[in-house]
Amino acid sequence: MNTDQIEWIAADWGTSNLRCWAMSETNEVLFRAESNQGMGPITSGHGDFELALLELIQPWLRSGKRISVAACGMVGAKQGWIEAPYSAAPCSPITERITAPTRSTEIEVFIHAGVKQLDPADVMRGEETQIAGLLVNSPDFEGLVCLPGTHTKWATVSDGHIQRFQTYLTGELFTLLAEQSVLRLTLAPEGWSEPAFLDALLSAVKSPESLLSDCFSLRADALLNELDGVEARSRLSGYLIGQEIANTMKGPAPDRIALIGSDEIVEIYRVALDALGWKAEIFPSETTVLAGLAKGNASFDN
Amino acid sequence: MNTDQIEWIAADWGTSNLRCWAMSETNEVLFRAESNQGMGPITSGHGDFELALLELIQPWLRSGKRISVAACGMVGAKQGWIEAPYSAAPCSPITERITAPTRSTEIEVFIHAGVKQLDPADVMRGEETQIAGLLVNSPDFEGLVCLPGTHTKWATVSDGHIQRFQTYLTGELFTLLAEQSVLRLTLAPEGWSEPAFLDALLSAVKSPESLLSDCFSLRADALLNELDGVEARSRLSGYLIGQEIANTMKGPAPDRIALIGSDEIVEIYRVALDALGWKAEIFPSETTVLAGLAKGNASFDN
Numbered sequence: 001m002n003t004d005q006i007e008w009i010a011a012d013w014g015t016s017n018l019r020c021w022a023m024s025e026t027n028e029v030l031f032r033a034e035s036n037q038g039m040g041p042i043t044s045g046h047g048d049f050e051l052a053l054l055e056l057i058q059p060w061l062r063s064g065k066r067i068s069v070a071a072c073g074m075v076g077a078k079q080g081w082i083e084a085p086y087s088a089a090p091c092s093p094i095t096e097r098i099t100a101p102t103r104s105t106e107i108e109v110f111i112h113a114g115v116k117q118l119d120p121a122d123v124m125r126g127e128e129t130q131i132a133g134l135l136v137n138s139p140d141f142e143g144l145v146c147l148p149g150t151h152t153k154w155a156t157v158s159d160g161h162i163q164r165f166q167t168y169l170t171g172e173l174f175t176l177l178a179e180q181s182v183l184r185l186t187l188a189p190e191g192w193s194e195p196a197f198l199d200a201l202l203s204a205v206k207s208p209e210s211l212l213s214d215c216f217s218l219r220a221d222a223l224l225n226e227l228d229g230v231e232a233r234s235r236l237s238g239y240l241i242g243q244e245i246a247n248t249m250k251g252p253a254p255d256r257i258a259l260i261g262s263d264e265i266v267e268i269y270r271v272a273l274d275a276l277g278w279k280a281e282i283f284p285s286e287t288t289v290l291a292g293l294a295k296g297n298a299s300f301d302n
Numbered sequence: 303m304n305t306d307q308i309e310w311i312a313a314d315w316g317t318s319n320l321r322c323w324a325m326s327e328t329n330e331v332l333f334r335a336e337s338n339q340g341m342g343p344i345t346s347g348h349g350d351f352e353l354a355l356l357e358l359i360q361p362w363l364r365s366g367k368r369i370s371v372a373a374c375g376m377v378g379a380k381q382g383w384i385e386a387p388y389s390a391a392p393c394s395p396i397t398e399r400i401t402a403p404t405r406s407t408e409i410e411v412f413i414h415a416g417v418k419q420l421d422p423a424d425v426m427r428g429e430e431t432q433i434a435g436l437l438v439n440s441p442d443f444e445g446l447v448c449l450p451g452t453h454t455k456w457a458t459v460s461d462g463h464i465q466r467f468q469t470y471l472t473g474e475l476f477t478l479l480a481e482q483s484v485l486r487l488t489l490a491p492e493g494w495s496e497p498a499f500l501d502a503l504l505s506a507v508k509s510p511e512s513l514l515s516d517c518f519s520l521r522a523d524a525l526l527n528e529l530d531g532v533e534a535r536s537r538l539s540g541y542l543i544g545q546e547i548a549n550t551m552k553g554p555a556p557d558r559i560a561l562i563g564s565d566e567i568v569e570i571y572r573v574a575l576d577a578l579g580w581k582a583e584i585f586p587s588e589t590t591v592l593a594g595l596a597k598g599n600a601s602f603d604n
Contacts, residue, residue: 078525086526120515121522121529151484151518167522168514169483176478181471182453209510209548212470213422216453220423220469223380224388227423246511 008068010293013075015040022060027294039074049081061106070297072112073126086116093132133292143256148265168244186222188229200235204242310370312595315377317342324362329596341376351383372599374414375428388418392465395434435594445558450567470546488524490531502537506544
C-alpha cells in the first residue's frame with residue numbers, strides 16, 4: 001500500500017457503521033475501509049471512538065505526519081465522540097466544525113456541525129454534509145432533497161441553503177413492524193413485489209389515516225387469504241412510504257427532487273415518486289458525501 | 303373454599319393472560335383466578351394448555367363431577383389449544399364453539415368461534431364474546447363498539463349482529479415505539495398529561511398523514527426544547543389514537559358508541575372521543591365478557 005499520496009481522510013460515521021476514505025490532494029479516493037463500529041455499538045466514551053477509528057485507518061498513517069480526518073454524522077451526537085453544535089436552519093449546510101479530543105498525535109479529527117430547526121423541532125447529523133455535496137455537484141440546485149434511511153429526511157434547498165426540513169420515522173418503523181410486531185409472522189424476511197408496493201402506496205396516499213388498520217389487515221389477509229409474505233412485505237413498505245410522501249406532497253411541487261442514499265432504497269423512492277407524477281434525480285451516496293466532506297475540508301483549511 | 307355451588311367455569315384466555323371465574327347456576331361469580339399463562343407463553347402444544355388451566359382451577363374441581371369450561375380468546379387461534387373456526391361477519395357474535403381435547407375427565411372445555419371478515423380481511427378472537435355480553439346487557443344496542451387494546455377493534459353492531467369491523471395496530475405500535483424505537487430515549491416509562499394527549503390527538507385528526515414526522519418530532523423536541531418525558535408519552539398516544547379515530551370518523555356518526563376494556567384505556571378513549579364530539583358509554587370488561595361467556599354456555603346447553 002502506497003500511502004504517500006494520502007492528503008486527508010474522510011469519515012461518514014453514522015449510528016450503525018463507520019466508513020472511511022483515504023483522499024488525495026485532488027480529492028480522489030485512494031483507499032476505502034468500513035466497519036460496523038457505528039456510534040450505536042460504542043458506549044464507553046471518547047477513547048473508544050478514537051480506537052475504532054485508528055483500527056480502521058492505521059494502515060494509512062505515516063509516522064511523523066499528522067493527518068486530518070473530516071467526519072460527519074451521529075459521531076457528533078451527545079452520545080458520540082464529542083457533541084458537535086447544531087447550525088439553525090435556514091443555513092448553509094456546512095457552517096462550522098468541532099475538534100474531537102485525541103490521544104494519538106498522528107490524527108486530528110474534525111466533526112461537522114449538525115443542523116437543527118426549532119419549530120417544528122427537527123435535527124440532522126450527516127445529511128447536511130450530503131446536501132453540501134449535492135450543492136458542490138449541482139450548485140444551482142433548488143428543490144426538495146430526500147435522504148431515505150432509518151430516519152428519512154426531506155429538506156427544502158434554495159439559494160445554497162437548507163431552508164427547512166422534516167424527519168420521518170419510516171425506516172425504523174418498517175424494521176420494528178417487520179421484525180417485532182405481529183406482522184413478523186406474516187412478512188417474508190426479504191424479497192420485493194413492485195406491483196404490491198405501488199398498490200399499497202397509492203392506497204396510503206389516498207387514505208393516510210388508515211395506516212394502523214392497513215398494517216393489521218396484512219396479518220388478517222395472511223390468515224384468511226394466504227397473502228404471500230413477499231407481497232405483505234412490499235405492501236407494508238408502500239403503506240409507510242405512501243404516508244410519508246402524502247405528507248410531503250401537501251406542499252407545492254418542487255422544481256427538482258434529489259434522492260440521496262443507498263442504491264436499493266433510493267430506487268424504491270424513485271419508483272414511488274414517479275408513480276405519483278414527481279420525477280426525482282438520483283445522486284449516489286458515496287460521491288455525494290465525499291464531495292460534502294471535501295468541501296468542509298477545503299473551507300476550513302483556508 | 304366451598305365449591306358445591308360451582309356450576310361451570312368461564313375463561314377469558316388471551317395472548318398474555320388467562321382469567322378464570324367459578325360461576326354459580328345463576329351466573330354469579332363465586333371465585334376468581336388469574337395467571338400470566340396466556341397463549342403467547344405456551345408453545346408446546348395441547349397438553350400445556352390443559353396443564354395451565356388445571357393449575358389455575360384445580361381448587362374448584364370436585365371428584366366424580368365433570369365440569370364445563372367455556373373459553374374465548376386467542377386460545378382458539380392456530381397456535382392455541384385447538385383452532386376454533388371463524389364465523390363470517392355479518393353474523394351473530396356467538397354462533398358456534400369447538401371442544402378442546404383433554405386428558406382429564408374432570409373438565410370439558412369449549413372454545414368460542416372467532417369472527418372473520420373477508421374484505422377487507424380482518425379477524426377477532428375474544429372480542430366477539432365481549433360484544434355478545436354487551437348485547438345481553440343492552441339487547442337493543444345499535445352503533446359502534448370499540449375494544450381498545452394491543453389490537454384495537456371497532457365493530458359496527460346492529461340487529462344483534464356484528465355487521466363489520468376493523469382492527470388497528472395502535473396498542474402494539476405504541477409499545478414498540480415507546481420501548482424499542484429512538485423515542486425510548488425521550489418517553490417517560492409512565493405518567494399522563496391529558497392536555498398534551500388532547501393537543502396531539504386533535505393535530506392527528508387534522509393531519510393524519512403527518513404521523514411519521516410527528517413521532518420523530520418528539521425526539522427532536524426533547525433534544526432541542528427539553529420536552530418533558532410524560533408529555534412526550536402522552537403526545538405519542540394522542541398521535542396514534544388520533545389517527546385511528548380519524549379513520550373511524552370517516553363513517554357517519556353512530557347512534558351509540560360502546561367502549562369495552564380495562565379502566566385506564568377506555569377512559570383515555572372516552573376523553574378522546576368526547577373532545578371530538580362523540581359521546582361514548584363505558585361497559586366494564588369483566589361483567590361484559592362474563593355475560594358473553596354465560597350466554598354461550600346457556601345457548602349450547604340447550
